[in-house]
Amino acid sequence: MSTSTLPQLTPKDFASDQDVRWCPGCGDYSILAQAKKILPEVGIPREKIVFVSGIGCSSRFPYYVNSYGFHSIHGRATAIATGVKVANPELQVWVVTGDGDGLSIGGNHLLHLIRRNLDINILLFNNRIYGLTKGQYSPTSELGKKTKSTPYGSVDNPLHPLSVAIGAEATFVARTLDVNVKHLSETLLRAAKHKGTSFVEIYQNCNVFNDGAWEYATSRETKDDTTIFLEHGKPLIFGKNRDKGIRLKNMEPEVVQLGGDIKEDDLIFHDEKAVEPSLAFMLSRMRYPEFPEPMGVFRSVDAPVFEDMVHDQMRQITEKQGKGDLEKLLNSGDTWVVS
Amino acid sequence: MICPACKIDNIEGVDECDSCGEPLTQEVPATLASELEDSAAMTALSDVASPAPVKVAPTATVSEVVDRLIAASASCVLVVGPDGCLMGIVSERDLLYKVADRYEQLKSSPIHEFMTPDPETLKPDATVAWALNRMDVGGFRHIPIVENSRPQGVVAVRDLLAHLSRHYMPAGS
Ligand SMILES: Cc1ncc(C[n+]2csc(CCOP(=O)(O)OP(=O)(O)O)c2C)c(N)n1
Ligand code: SF4
Ligand SMILES: [Mg+2]
Numbered sequence: 001m002s003t004s005t006l007p008q009l010t011p012k013d014f015a016s017d018q019d020v021r022w023c024p025g026c027g028d029y030s031i032l033a034q035a036k037k038i039l040p041e042v043g044i045p046r047e048k049i050v051f052v053s054g055i056g057c058s059s060r061f062p063y064y065v066n067s068y069g070f071h072s073i074h075g076r077a078t079a080i081a082t083g084v085k086v087a088n089p090e091l092q093v094w095v096v097t098g099d100g101d102g103l104s105i106g107g108n109h110l111l112h113l114i115r116r117n118l119d120i121n122i123l124l125f126n127n128r129i130y131g132l133t134k135g136q137y138s139p140t141s142e143l144g145k146k147t148k149s150t151p152y153g154s155v156d157n158p159l160h161p162l163s164v165a166i167g168a169e170a171t172f173v174a175r176t177l178d179v180n181v182k183h184l185s186e187t188l189l190r191a192a193k194h195k196g197t198s199f200v201e202i203y204q205n206c207n208v209f210n211d212g213a214w215e216y217a218t219s220r221e222t223k224d225d226t227t228i229f230l231e232h233g234k235p236l237i238f239g240k241n242r243d244k245g246i247r248l249k250n251m252e253p254e255v256v257q258l259g260g261d262i263k264e265d266d267l268i269f270h271d272e273k274a275v276e277p278s279l280a281f282m283l284s285r286m287r288y289p290e291f292p293e294p295m296g297v298f299r300s301v302d303a304p305v306f307e308d309m310v311h312d313q314m315r316q317i318t319e320k321q322g323k324g325d326l327e328k329l330l331n332s333g334d335t336w337v338v339s
Numbered sequence: 340m341i342c343p344a345c346k347i348d349n350i351e352g353v354d355e356c357d358s359c360g361e362p363l364t365q366e367v368p369a370t371l372a373s374e375l376e377d378s379a380a381m382t383a384l385s386d387v388a389s390p391a392p393v394k395v396a397p398t399a400t401v402s403e404v405v406d407r408l409i410a411a412s413a414s415c416v417l418v419v420g421p422d423g424c425l426m427g428i429v430s431e432r433d434l435l436y437k438v439a440d441r442y443e444q445l446k447s448s449p450i451h452e453f454m455t456p457d458p459e460t461l462k463p464d465a466t467v468a469w470a471l472n473r474m475d476v477g478g479f480r481h482i483p484i485v486e487n488s489r490p491q492g493v494v495a496v497r498d499l500l501a502h503l504s505r506h507y508m509p510a511g512s
Pocket of ligand 2 (some may be wrong): 023028057127132209
């Protein structure tokens with residue numbers, strides 16, 4: 001796609017004329033602002049960009065971006081986006097979904113988009129609650145969580161979105177936070193540039209129905225010890241004084257204190273390009289409070305994309321057998337009349 | 340200035356919010372929600388809660404607590420230990436369910452026997468909306484406001500009601 005004749009767009013060009021209907025203080029605002037900020041840098045004209053969402057507060061996103069968009073069916077954004085991308089691979093397709101939309105009702109469809117490796121960017125706004133419907137527990141709510149639908153505490157084991165995505169062998173997997181706008185915009189840009197399915201989990205605060213869900217990872221006092229920022233080729237180091245690291249012991253990660261016997265070289269070195277997803281999966285299982293939670297790109301590998309394979313196959317078969325005839329196909333083989 | 344979208348306090352005069360990128364130079368910021376929703380999501384509990392809760396020692400007797408409640412026309416007391424940390428809460432409902440018709444028999448008993456220990460608490464900068472959610476989910480009517488384990492106030496459902504009724508405007512008004 002040639003970009004040489006494009007006028008230089010600005011974030012304002014991506015702002016729509018719709019009033020934003022999120023609660024003041026909602027983490028969704030900063031995700032929208034950062035998306036509008038990186039879209040000009042991606043260098044694709046607005047008419048070639050499509051945002052597809054399901055249902056939820058997060059799923060209101062397409063209204064607020066001046067591009068094509070679908071506020072579609074609950075849990076089916078991934079299925080609809082698959083259709084959009086296959087029908088027109090020229091489009092840049094984004095899916096915006098929530099922990100409820102993407103992992104409850106839409107869990108099945110999400111897996112199939114990921115395993116097929118369509119060139120689509122999925123943003124999962126994880127606030128660990130159903131926001132739009134006023135505070136029921138979601139598949140990412142923690143055990144014991146009391147909500148309107150779990151008055152005595154949830155007894156469901158939570159899903160961890162990145163473990164799910166890596167389990168389905170997503171080719172690009174990352175995590176970021178609504179309040180870290182620099183990291184957020186860098187992560188969105190990298191997701192946009194990846195060819196293949198990009199899955200980004202964004203820790204998002206719902207200040208009305210689940211306030212403080214990510215406080216441990218965002219508050220100034222604790223975040224240095226509760227999060228670890230991944231950098232390709234660098235050792236896993238964290239802590240206020242950058243004096244703690246992650247080492248592999250019997251195939252499992254352990255937190256170690258640097259200095260003394262333990263040197264940087266003893267730590268795990270991050271390799272986002274590892275073909276095997278095992279390291280990325282292990283990182284996705286590092287969870288607070290036992291471990292600092294990794295932020296950044298867990299995995300970024302190249303693999304053939306679905307829409308290219310579909311179109312290649314169609315081309316090859318058409319060359320061999322000529323153009324198909326739907327009418328003929330429908331009337332071929334055994335047909336019968338139901339009386 | 341406080342960003343109307345994400346509520347983060349920005350340096351005066353900046354063009355856009357440092358946290359969420361919302362433009363701050365427009366004369367009229369985007370209408371984000373109704374006045375009622377806006378006020379619930381923006382107002383901190385420190386602005387609506389009663390700042391002088393009735394505090395008693397765990398050894399205070401039931402009759403002392405009843406007298407204090409009546410004198411202050413309050414609906415709950417906070418039980419505070421010798422170190423100033425919150426230990427529990429006693430509401431009218433606790434007295435009704437746990438004492439009521441046995442008052443004569445129990446009036447000299449220490450109040451800690453009837454308190455709800457380690458109640459759910461909120462920080463002073465938590466919002467009205469969040470407090471409404473906690474009361475709704477937890478089924479309680481009072482939440483102590485606590486900072487560094489020390490009680491700073493208490494928010495009662497009637498404080499929230501007063502706040503909401505002040506901001507509630509019927510459609511068309
Ligand atoms: C078929 C169907 N089932 C249920 C609902 C009710 N519903 C609307 S949004 C939602 C969940 C939204 O949660 P999430 O995706 O986490 O979005 P958030 O609002 O938290 O951003 C549910 C269950 C619906 N709209 N349609
Ligand atoms: S309910 Fe929660 S997620 Fe939805 S707009 Fe309000 S703060 Fe955001
Ligand atoms: Mg949600």
